[in-house]
Amino acid sequence: MKRYLILKLLAIHLVVICFVMVIVWFSIDMLAAGYFVTLMEKYNVSPGPAHEMFVSAVHRYLLWAFLGAVTLAVVLSFLMMRRVLAPLSRMSVITREIAAGNFSARVPTDTQDEVGQLARAFNHMAAGLEEIETLRRTLMIDVAHELRTPLTNIRGYLEALSDRVLPFSTETFTLLQNETLRLAELVEDVLQLARADAAHGQLDRQAVDLVDEIQTTLDYFARAFDEKSVTVNFHSTHETLIIQADRRRMARVLRNLTDNAARYAPAGSAVDIRLDADFRQARIDTINSAERLVAADLPHLFERFYRGEKSRSRQHGGAGIGLAIVKELVEAHDGQVAAVLLDGRLRIRLTLPITPAA
Secondary structure, eight states: OHHHHHHHHHHHHHHHHHHHHHHHHHHIIIIIHHHHHHHHHHTTOOHHHHHHHHHHHHHHHHHHHHHHHHHHHHHHHHHHHHHHHHHHHHHHHHHHHHHTTOTTOOOOOOOSSHHHHHHHHHHHHHHHHHHHHHHHHHHHHHHHHHHHHHHHHHHHHHHHHHTTSSOSOHHHHHHHHHHHHHHHHHHHHHHHHHHHHTTTTOOOEEEEEHHHHHHHHHHHTHHHHHHTTOEEEEEESOSOOEEEEEHHHHHHHHHHHHHHHHHHSOTTOEEEEEEEEOSSEEEEEEEEEOTTOOGGGGGGTTSTTOOSSTTOOHHHHTTSOHHHHHHHHHHHTTOEEEEEEETTEEEEEEEEEOOOOO
16 A cells, blocks of 8 residues: 555656656747847857757756656655655554454554544544443443343242242242343343433434423332332422423433432432523432442442442342433433532432523
8 A cells, every 4th residue: 555655646746847847848948048049149159059059958957857856756755655654554554453353452643743643533443442342342241240140040940940949839930020020120221221322313302391300200209219218309490491302311311310319218318309500501410328339439330230339239229220321311412420429428410401492
């Protein structure tokens, strides 16, 4: 590739040199030679031999200048293009390495010119591919790990039933049903996460009243809160707050947040949900007790399959996908999500842009 590109660039230089050569050649033959003859005649000098000598000398020097220019063009093209095209050659090699699965390969960025900018953009793309590949592998490992436990339990129960170790009782079938439901919930969570990943650029935006959506979500989880005697306080600075969002996916965000609070809020505690906004963005804060959560957990809270409180089991805490779905869907709406610990309470803040209707 490099050799062919050098030849193309050299051909461009040669065309320019030849064009200039032809112009100068004809200019001398048509103009300079005529001026020379006129000058010789003015001083009563015979222009014949002198004219021939003048034209011959000028042509000879033009040919020497042409050869020098061609030589200089060849040398400079080889040296300069070799330096310029070296990063491109490395990109070609590294591209093949990435295609072979080595996503850690990078192109050196030694210059600040356009080639250096291209190299940095290439490295940024490679880093993104490496991150995606890491997430893919991690997801496969995590899904396999999460599926193994309920499947192992179901297998154990079935083997015990087959060997007559466990009786064919309602209790045994209830245990099998619970494990099956847990497995189905995990598969549904993974499906929802995949849909959240695909939501970027595929949102059905429409006018959504956040106050109404939050109230609907709280009504849905009212029984879960009542069973734990958890008090829910909803505060809003607006009676209605309209944003442009995908209603179905925004409902999923609010349900996952509220479900997270309902699962982990201690019995008899309080959950605060606050909604406020300015002319640019809306903010939703969900605050609940999180006594076993530590500051080191916060950077990983929205990662897939992460459980901050080590005491969270799958029966109690789910697979650790709910907040990852929240993050994906909020970012699909050009928003942000963050979590902080305040005096033993976890505050999860969603920030969503307020855009006018199209």
